[in-house]
Amino acid sequence: MADRINMAYSSTNVTYGRGEGIVVGTGMNTEVGKIATMLNNADETDTPLKENLNHLGKILTIMILAICVIVFVVGMFTKQGTEPMNALLIDMFLVAVSLAVAAIPEGLPAIVTIILALGTQTMAKHKAIVRKLPAVETLGxxxxxxxxxxGTLTQNRMTVEKIFYRGSLHDDNDEIEENNPALLSMVLANDTKIENGGDLLGDPTETALIQYAFDQNINVHDLLEEHKRVQEVPFDSERKLMSTVNKYGDKFFVAVKGAPDELLKRVTSVKINDEITPITAQQRQDILQTNQDMAKKALRVLGLAYKVIDKTYDDPSTDNVEQDLIFAGLAGMIDPERPEAKAAVAEAHSAGIRTVMITGDHQVTAQAIAERLGILEPGHDERVLTGAQLDQLSDDYFKKHVADYNVYARVSPEHKVRIVKAWQANDKIVAMTGDGVNDAPSLKQADIGIGMGITGTEVSKGAADMVLADDNFATIVEAVKQGRKVFSNIQKAILYLMSYNVGEVLTVFMMTMLGWDILAPVQLLWINLVTDTLPALP
Incomplete structure (x- = not known):
């Protein structure tokens, strides 16, 4: 679906432009309608805590009933003749009932609830807001x-990482002169609005270029004031270029940026050692090769070009403004990984938790980020699966081989649900993160759905079991730690409850077998009352 170029979808926003279309689906037949259908049909899964407590309850019930019957029958035989039959029957019945009451850990539901509630408070301090109480233990x-x-593994902020000019590739922290044509082109051919306080408003790609200039200690305000825009040719998705004409002393500076391959078609010259010479075929090839090398590293590459003219255009258009350009450089941008994400992925791995990346981005971008974070070992292309490739796999085959893949790219909502179900079919507890409406079905299908508090939609938050207040992957790992502590506390509480309950059962059982009268039914109930709840609290 992400590769379709001729469709407009219900519930999406139009950011610019206008057009006409034919309606091909309404209501539940739209893509958002299909998402609603998947959300309604998502399977509700029991939490590990619920399954374990149900199993424990069944075992206890069978054991307690068996022991009570044995105690009743044995007591009737061993104490026969000591008192009238009716009185003996009533006494042994009271002992059996008291034993059943004493053996059942009545305080367990309250204790588990209190432990889970305390866990939610701790998680909230670490910016993980739990919406459904059992999710605390499920995380563990x-x-x-x-x-x-x-936004979860990355910063959700485009950043210039590499810049190519004067025939060589530079890092983003390498110093660049204010009058460098590449810098001038990226700042002047830019529609970013700079708010008071330095906040940047505009397209993420353009704001990244302005932020790069700020990071280079360039006074962007003065630069824009000195080189005021007088004419422009706006960006067009067909020609993939944008141009502006700016004051440049007593002349004018034409700044052009756009897709490198389209830009090079308009370039006729290069500047080497302050001398402008015609561009050679080899120079074009070197520029294109650099563009490909940067793209392989998942960088979004923009081409930069310029020229200086004596006067403005009578009719500025692509046919006159974007011709006979001088190549200025290439800017490579990426949404970089969060600084703490790599350590969090490694920590999760050391704790026996596997991290799987699922994204709508292209395969090259997803693979590069996954390799940087340690989710994918470099060179293991076979562990990356696209949505189109996933469609070719049968459900049975995918369930058997789901562990072979670490990264999923260009996926749709249906793919996300299918991935979660495949892991669950292998008896794995799956946590799923998401922030969009299209993520809601997979969030509900997962054993624990994790919504995003900052960028997440209300639909995704409503389907989630937990919401991250900072949209940070490291917070998930911290929440898992707290979940394991909660699980440990519940285990300790159950161990305590069972230890003294078993003690009571064995005492009464041996007492009955030997024909002794040590504890009366009311004494059993009193012991149970004072030891069954408060001492077991964490």
Missing amino acids: ATDIICSDKT
Whole structure:
């Protein structure tokens, strides 16, 4: 679906432009309608805590009933003749009932609830807001974390990482002169609005270029004031270029940026050692090769070009403004990984939790980020699966081989649900992150759905079991730690409750077998009352 170019979808926003279309689906037949259908049909899964407590309850019930029957029958035989039959029957019945009451850990539901509630308070301090109480313990049992890339593993902020000019590639922290044509082109051919306080408003790609200039200690305000825009040719998705004409002393500076391959078609010259010479075929090839090398590292590459003219255009258009350009450089941008994400992925791995990246981005971008974070070992292309490739796999085959893949790219909502179900079919506890409406079905299907508090939609938050207040993957790992502590506390509480309950059962059982009268039914109930709840609290 992400690769379609001729469709407009219900419930999406139009950011610019206008057009006409034919309606091909309404209501539940739209893509958002299909998402609603998947959300309604998502399977509700029992939490590990619920399953374990149900199993424990069945075992206790069978054992207690058996022991009560044995105690009743044995007592009737061993104490026969000591008192009238009717009185003996009533006494042994009271002993059996008291034993059943004493053996059942009545305080367990209250204790588990209190432990979970305390866990939610601790998680809230770490910016993980729990919406459904059992999710606290489920986190501790998590085997797989299926994480979105943008905003969770990455910063959701485009950043210039590499810049190519004067025939060589430079890092973003290498110093660049204010009058460098590449810098001038990226700042002047830019529609970013700079708010008071330095906040940047505009397209993420353009704001990244302005932020790069700020990081280079360039006074962007003075630069824009000195080189005021007088004419422009706006960006067009067909020609993939944008141009502006700016004052440049007593002349005018034409700044052009756009897709490198389209830009090079308009370039006729290069500047080497302050001398402008015609561009050669080899120079074009070197520029294109650099563009490909940067793209392989998942960088979004923009081409930069310029020229200086004596006067403005009578009719500025692509046919006159964007011709006979001088190549200025290439700017490579990426949404970088969060600084703490790599350590969090490694920590999760050391704790036996596998991280799987699921994203709508292209395969190259997803693979590069996954390799940086340690989710994918470099060179293991076979562990990356696209949505189109996933469609070719049968459900049975995918369930058997789901562990072969670490990264999923260009996926749709249906793919996310299918991935979660495949892991669950292998008896894995799956946590799923998501922030969009299209993530809601997979969030509900997962054993624990994790919504995003900052960028998340209300629909995704409503389907989630837990919401991250900071949209940070490291917070998930911290929440898992707290979940394991909660699980440990519940285990300790159950161990305590069972230890003294078993003690009471064995005492009464041996007492009955030997024909002794040590504890009366009311004494059993009193012991149970004072030891069954408060001492077991964490």
